[in-house]
Amino acid sequence: MLCKEKILSEDYYDVITDFPVSAEAAANLDLCVVPVEEGYNLVYIHRNNVVNPNEYYFEHRSMPKLYGLMQGEGGKAAFDPTALIASGITRLQREPLALTGRGCVIALIDTGINYTDPVFRFPDGSSRILAIWDQTIQTGEPPKGFLYGSEYSREEIDRALEAEDPYALVPTRDEIGHGSDLAAVAAGSNLMEGEQFLGAAPEAWIVVVKLKPCKRYLRDFYLLPEGVPAYEEGDIMLAVQYVDSFAKAFQRPVITCIGLGTGQGDHSGNSALAKYLDAVAMRRSRAVIVCGGNEGNSGHHYLGSMDGTQITPRTDVEVRVGEGTKGFLLEFWGAIPDTYTISLRSPGGEVIPAVKVGLREVLTYRCVYERTRVAVAGTLVEPTTGEEWILFRLDAPTPGIWTFRVEAVREVHNGTFHMWLPITQFVSGEVFFLQPTPFGTLTEPGMAEHVITVTGYQAGNNSFYAESGRGFARSGGVKPDLAAPGVNVSVLRGTRSGDSLAAAITAGAAAQFMQWAVVEGNEPVVGSREVKHYFARGAARSEAITYPNREWGYGRLDMVGTFNAMIGV
Numbered sequence: 001m002l003c004k005e006k007i008l009s010e011d012y013y014d015v016i017t018d019f020p021v022s023a024e025a026a027a028n029l030d031l032c033v034v035p036v037e038e039g040y041n042l043v044y045i046h047r048n049n050v051v052n053p054n055e056y057y058f059e060h061r062s063m064p065k066l067y068g069l070m071q072g073e074g075g076k077a078a079f080d081p082t083a084l085i086a087s088g089i090t091r092l093q094r095e096p097l098a099l100t101g102r103g104c105v106i107a108l109i110d111t112g113i114n115y116t117d118p119v120f121r122f123p124d125g126s127s128r129i130l131a132i133w134d135q136t137i138q139t140g141e142p143p144k145g146f147l148y149g150s151e152y153s154r155e156e157i158d159r160a161l162e163a164e165d166p167y168a169l170v171p172t173r174d175e176i177g178h179g180s181d182l183a184a185v186a187a188g189s190n191l192m193e194g195e196q197f198l199g200a201a202p203e204a205w206i207v208v209v210k211l212k213p214c215k216r217y218l219r220d221f222y223l224l225p226e227g228v229p230a231y232e233e234g235d236i237m238l239a240v241q242y243v244d245s246f247a248k249a250f251q252r253p254v255i256t257c258i259g260l261g262t263g264q265g266d267h268s269g270n271s272a273l274a275k276y277l278d279a280v281a282m283r284r285s286r287a288v289i290v291c292g293g294n295e296g297n298s299g300h301h302y303l304g305s306m307d308g309t310q311i312t313p314r315t316d317v318e319v320r321v322g323e324g325t326k327g328f329l330l331e332f333w334g335a336i337p338d339t340y341t342i343s344l345r346s347p348g349g350e351v352i353p354a355v356k357v358g359l360r361e362v363l364t365y366r367c368v369y370e371r372t373r374v375a376v377a378g379t380l381v382e383p384t385t386g387e388e389w390i391l392f393r394l395d396a397p398t399p400g401i402w403t404f405r406v407e408a409v410r411e412v413h414n415g416t417f418h419m420w421l422p423i424t425q426f427v428s429g430e431v432f433f434l435q436p437t438p439f440g441t442l443t444e445p446g447m448a449e450h451v452i453t454v455t456g457y458q459a460g461n462n463s464f465y466a467e468s469g470r471g472f473a474r475s476g477g478v479k480p481d482l483a484a485p486g487v488n489v490s491v492l493r494g495t496r497s498g499d500s501l502a503a504a505i506t507a508g509a510a511a512q513f514m515q516w517a518v519v520e521g522n523e524p525v526v527g528s529r530e531v532k533h534y535f536a537r538g539a540a541r542s543e544a545i546t547y548p549n550r551e552w553g554y555g556r557l558d559m560v561g562t563f564n565a566m567i568g569v
Helices: 003-008 023-028 082-086 089-093 154-162 178-187 216-221 233-244 272-281 499-519 528-538 559-566
Strands: 012-017 031-035 041-046 066-069 105-110 129-134 150-153 205-210 254-258 286-291 301-305 314-321 327-334 340-345 362-366 373-379 388-395 400-408 416-420 431-433 452-458 482-485 489-491 494-496
Touching: 003 031, 003 041, 012 233, 023 031, 041 233, 066 233, 082 089, 082 482, 082 499, 089 499, 089 559, 105 178, 105 233, 105 499, 129 154, 150 154, 178 205, 178 489, 178 499, 205 233, 233 254, 233 272, 254 272, 254 499, 272 286, 272 528, 286 499, 286 528, 301 314, 327 340, 327 400, 340 388, 452 499, 452 528, 482 499, 482 528, 489 499, 499 528, 499 559, 528 559
Parallel strands: 105 205, 105 254, 129 205, 254 286, 286 452, 452 482
Antiparallel strands: 012 041, 031 041, 129 150, 301 416, 314 400, 314 431, 327 388, 327 416, 340 400, 362 373, 373 388, 489 494
């Protein structure tokens, strides 16, 4: 089989490595190896060469994480510029600065784009989209250096727009609409005839990647509900590499916007995607914007703490499981230097005894009086963090209260541990901790150090968006960085809420700043870190709140405040 076929085939399992794979190993094990920047490789291996394909357990860092969309329900309403006004964006669009994103590229990695919409065109009708890489269409030519999907250039898009049936020439569409909404909020053109709309950076170029859905075996492993969009970490990493190629240092900046998130991982920015985004964010003429996720009110995070005064240091953590739940995964992360074991009690009283986690093994239990099947995997020293990691996978869990007893093996020193459930849409039915912690609920890759992580708020009354993720990072780093409008934000022909909209507004604001700094030569040697720190210094803050804040970061996005800070006002 060609490498392209292996990438797309359900018979080949996907692995992320941070080390090279020899040609001999690739030949002997029937591998396809796709290199990514910063030393990462995506490896596609036939299921016959996987030790236990039904469990599909590799090292935690090698398992592709699945990312979901971070946008909630919306409604029908006329265009409302409140979100742009509150962020100081509309004032900067006007003279004397006239910052509209001109000369910059805003890259959206999401569900695609409906390229025929007028908000993505110049006044003469030509497209502002430089390119679209649709990973789901295999009939066209992939981008140079990539092996799958189809790339459509601006020239091809312009020809399609002039045709009677554009989709006969450029067949890519955004069936879900999430990516189109983000693109419109970040970079929608100013329309005044018949339909009013305005994006944050209405003259920016646009680059789009439509992500392919994750493979079926991953949906099954992660017990995802049917029909819920989910995307693989490796595909997102390749998308980042693709959009970054459109940058021209000191000339044409690229602002990458990611409105996706996951509850998996250590929540300290050590995932492959987070580390890769950090590396990109360190480059000149780049800014990377990610959303904080919508998990703040989900009850999917538990923070535990023990001390050495207990005779037997232990904590019972209770998880409520509702009727009709297909299953769920739960991750445990224990801080150095403590060691923990976890036993599990079902609602019917059956007990799975505490086991010591081993290396690269999965222990499976079947409840005698219940249909539930429990798999446990873990390691005492997870390679990227050095911390203890335990994964529970509950298939067909009995409704009721499941009790996870966390017990220290020896004396307690740190005593802190965290437990996370998947993001809300990745769980069918009702699953939540009975005593959850709303902090530490930012989704990954929001903990990446140098990216700009954004939470949402209601611009009409400056209230925090209750669903928005909250910090800080598990390692103690300040996250989120900023808050931006994310409630009832005007999108294409309606309104939507969610942290992905806050990220899109911030991406447009970053294009404004990059136009002034790089394109116009006022501060040409800037990257994501510098943009983040300029935004932090100019952020709007309330006297009643201490900053940096677990909800607001360094404050509310305020572009006027950013430029005032630069001149000492």
